[in-house]
Amino acid sequence: QLQLQESGPGLVKPSETLSLTCTVSGGSISDTRYYWGWIRQPPGKGLEWIGNIYYSGSTYYNPSLKSRVIISIDTSNNHFSLKLSSVTAADTAVYYCARQGSGYYYWGQGTLVTVSS
Amino acid sequence: EIVLTQSPATLSLSPGERATLSCGASQSVISGYLAWYQQKPGLAPRLLIYDISTRATGIPDRFRGSGSGTDFTLTISRLEPEDFAVYYCQHYGTSSYTFGQGTKLEIK
Numbered sequence: 151q152l153q154l155q156e157s158g159p160g161l162v163k164p165s166e167t168l169s170l171t172c173t174v175s176g177g178s179i180s181d182t183r184y185y186w187g188w189i190r191q192p193p194g195k196g197l198e199w200i201g202n203i204y205y206s207g208s209t210y211y212n213p214s215l216k217s218r219v220i221i222s223i224d225t226s227n228n229h230f231s232l233k234l235s236s237v238t239a240a241d242t243a244v245y246y247c248a249r250q251g252s253g254y255y256y257w258g259q260g261t262l263v264t265v266s267s
Numbered sequence: 268e269i270v271l272t273q274s275p276a277t278l279s280l281s282p283g284e285r286a287t288l289s290c291g292a293s294q295s296v297i298s299g300y301l302a303w304y305q306q307k308p309g310l311a312p313r314l315l316i317y318d319i320s321t322r323a324t325g326i327p328d329r330f331r332g333s334g335s336g337t338d339f340t341l342t343i344s345r346l347e348p349e350d351f352a353v354y355y356c357q358h359y360g361t362s363s364y365t366f367g368q369g370t371k372l373e374i375k
Contacts (some may be wrong), residue, residue: 193340196313197304197355199364210362213268246311252318253302253359257311 152177154247154258157222162241162265168234170248172258179228180205185250188221188232190243198243202250203230237265269294270357279375286343288370290356295336302357303332303341306369307351312355316341326356348374 158170172186179186188200201211203221211219215234223230234241242265246253270293280286286374290301301319304312314323316332319339329344351374356367 189366196369197306197357199366201355202364210364212364213361230360248311250359250364252321253304253314253316253323253357254312254321255314260311 152249152256154249154256154261155165155257156261157243158261158263160262160264162237162263163237163267165264168232168237168241168245168265170232170245170247170261170263171229172231173227173229174249176227177231177266179223179230183251185210186223186230187218187248187250187254189246189248189254190238190241191246192243198244199230239265241265268271268363269296269365271358271365273354273356273367273370275333275370276368277371277373279373280346281375282346282348284346286350286372288341288343288354288372290334290339290341290367292337292339296339296358298360299333300334300359301332301339303330304355304357305352306353307352307357315354331337334342343372346372 153175155173182242185202200217201221203209206267218235220233244260246260247258272291303316306312320332324329331342351370
């Protein structure tokens with residue numbers, strides 16, 4: 151059974167960089183059938199797609215976040231990562247990682263990241 | 268970028284009733300890559316339907332996806348108590364993914 155687990159700081163200061171890692175177990179991140187993605191959800195609001203990455207390193211980003219986002223992949227350690235720079239309070243959200251095939255079937259449990267000084 | 272608009276924002280129904288949720292796209296979803304998710308409080312979304320009308324593994328057949336072009340529908344034929352949640356549609360493609368703003372299905 152595939153499992154995804156987000157990890158990283160729960161509190162980030164304004165203007166700093168948010169960094170999260172998604173560790174994949176029970177399957178290979180190098181599986182050519184799938185993309186790996188990040189999605190976020192501000193408290194009480196809807197889902198926002200952040201971006202996807204393929205095992206080869208090809209990335210696709212939400213145009214509204216593209217200037218601040220970097221998603222990378224480490225196939226040796228079976229994990230992928232998110233960096234979001236110059237954060238503000240508007241970036242406070244639950245951040246999910248997920249596997250994209252036809253839709254996102256497997257999700258992590260999500261991790262709340264709060265942007266506050 | 269395709270923008271998805273869901274309606275209604277809130278739907279109040281009773282168990283046993285039929286629910287019809289709509290998702291409109293700003294341009295034609297030619298690829299057919301349209302999914303529906305269910306989300307309950309404190310949990311990650313759960314994939315219900317992909318490719319407009321294919322049920323994901325383990326999803327009961329009371330959930331049905333339909334539509335084409337710019338208009339899509341999720342129908343829940345007979346509401347069970349566990350179906351009351353928030354539902355999102357999503358367009359997915361090679362380089363662009365968007366979610367609708369969600370429909371909250373609440374108990375009347």
